[in-house]
Amino acid sequence: MHFASHRRYATQHSLSSNAPGHCDYRLLYSGIPALGTLFHGHALASGKSNQVKRNAILIGLGRIGWSLEKDKLRYHPCTHAGSLLALKRRYNLIAVCDTNPARIQEFQRWWPEPVLCFENPKQLFASINSAQFADQRRKSSGKESNAASTSTTEGPLSVDLAIVATPQDVHTSQALELMKSGVADVLIEKPPGEKASDAKKLLQAMENFHRRLWINFERRYHPGYQKVLKLIQSKSLGTLRHIRGRVYSGASPVHPGSGPLLHDAVHWIDLLFWYCGIPINMSGRIVRNSKGLEQASHLHFHYDNFVANLDTGARSKFFEFEMELDFSDGRIHCGNNGFRLWKSRKSSRYSGFKELKEYPFSFSESKRNPWMNMYSTIAREAHISSGKASESGYDRNRTIQGLKTVEFIDKAYRTL
Template sequence: MIPVLLIGLGRIASLLEKDSFRNHPCTHAGAIFSTWGRKKFFLIGAIDPSEERRNTFCKDWNIPKEACFPDFKSWAESFLFNLNRKDFSFISQERYKNLESNRKNIKFVSQTDWEVPVVDFKNTNFVHSSRKKKDRDLTNRPNYQNSARIQKNVDVSEPKKMETFQEKGLQKQVPITKDYFQNNNEFIKNLFLKNKKSFELTSCLVIIATPSETHYELTKTAIDFGFRRLLVEKPVCHSLPLARKLAKLCKKTKTNLWVNHERRYHPLYIQVRKWIQEKTFGPVRTIRASVLTSARDPGRAILDKTGPLFHDGTHAVDLLIWYLGMPDRVVSVLRSYPHSTVEEQALAFMTYPQGETVFLEAGGMRNYFQFELDIQTENARFLVGNDEVRFWKSKPSRKYKGFKSLTPVSISEKSSAGSNPFLNLYDSIFRYLSGKPSSITGDIEENLQILTLLDTIRRKAEKRILEV
């Protein structure tokens, strides 16, 4: 079985399972705790700074509260406490020997540094309760020393409070200390002992399902701690420079990092890619890709500080790169309101070396959500999206003698891989980590291409201001 550490307990991590309209499982927790997943994975901890989300997660999945932690350092301290008790073997023998002599490489804060959290999940639901400046840009945040220690230039305009648990019926703060973990670690201890086999940090899977502006810090913290297998939500980072730094770190540490663009694991999108790659219906001529939504309603693209191009358009750009590779020319336009930090609409016209042409729209100030790829090849047309799937082939016309017309043809969404993208994703990960043939895709290098194209569209765009 694969040990799993889940960081972030929001929508894509767990909460979307309550959406009755979706194909379940539709979250990371849903896949892990499914009948199939429970035979392949087991949870070693869940992290989220929101006490409400931790409580909801425990209630939804019938998990003891001791399995959830407010931040990475709290989980790490529990981990190291159990390690020092030698209740079970977490890490490799070599790392265990060097633990005391080279303890600084474990990358966790000392108790004197616990006044400031290692990572603040920076959106409305994730911000640490004591932080005053909620909207600081990631690039302006203080650098971390040893991945977890905060430098002196952090804002101290008001006292920072330690992340605490509230004693029942009291307002007294209970600090997270060695005594706390000694009283509350039996659940975690039993989890590992139940699985009997000891494991190394490098055998664990870390899932990072948090706002994109936290991805770099959290991923770096996990890698510095010793993890070497990570699944990160899209986009891998909210800027190209950070994605490049992360790619270098992964290469240096030999870390496997995958990004969850879930449509890569949907059998229909896989089938379309096969047709394109093999030119089953001739070469692609034109693709119209659209991810239509509103930056302000429900507003996640604004809360995430990325805008609809990065927040939503990444899904379309991912498939375009997966299908066609990188374009050789990009012309783009961004429309935004005065003084807005994100665009309302992103438009791009792209051409490719083999003659393909792509039109992309993200955002667009729509009062609805729609994801759609309209792919036209020499002899067929595929319309695939969230709302419908349609397929036409070129056949002799019934209206015009001597001509050909597009004729509707039925298409199945089922395949031997199964129809659920999340189960297919985790099956691919499990097979890869078990040393079996796997269709795993979406590594850090592929996602560098995605970020490069998104950055090109944004950076080279003609900026237009919308009237209020």
């Protein structure tokens, strides 16, 4: 099989028995300038000579990886694949991986361009490994080449961004393998691990291999939640006095070390750490059933001058994600039902008293999609470099706070 100078689809054919893990068909990018080559090198974004398109791979085509794009009630994009498609001027999706071959075929019918596909993550990782080592060998020997590779699908992949959207029990191992393989930027789905040891391994890999790890806490990229942070920092509503939250989910825990606290409330805890920093201490109670599975949790995060309270529950017949922040001169309510703002004003009912009066909570409608904002941030902050990833513009503390959520949740499961 070879690369043509024009766009074309590769024909289907069966694979030999010595290539396990691939799909029973091969879909390759051709070497057209608008897409860049599948293997070595990058293409410049159309119309922007100083903007380099980044080669991305997506591991996992489930709900958050891709399939939620079929939900007509959601804003779009609302998945990793949808975001890559919406920002195709900045990214090349060069490979996908999923253990379900039917899902891969369905995805390929949805994706507008040919894409290389794998059923076995190990096969994909092996291809990345050979690419990064080949790049290093060429650079060390001074034999750089811009020629397109004529390799088959077993050839090396040159990857800038790897997206891990697989079940939480393999998040850590796959992210570690990708960072070790030389991928400069790795975006991992939440939760970033199941235990404190997972978070420590990821942090250590970031430092040892000089990689940029991103965690999909997309609320950090929503302009509404960003405005809440600005209001806290500006102290325009006075001193922060108390935070309370509710995260209720219909999800059923699968084992004693997992449940709505880890699967859903991890987003709430990440917001708390973003807004207020890491707490001094945590107390509370986790309610479990006869099998030791989480049914509810009541957590208290202790700071110098206030306490943040979080209630979670499993098997609810509704989903709720709410955070309410009380200040000395106002209140903010934020969550999946929107944003509300109150300020302290002279009471119209009682002499000498003040009451809370609601005011509009406005933010930029043109930038309200957190997925677009997150992927734009990655493209902007993660400058392409060879070997050692550039740290220019990368907010390392953002990732450290995200990893801390796992440490606190693991502690809650073990001690409360």
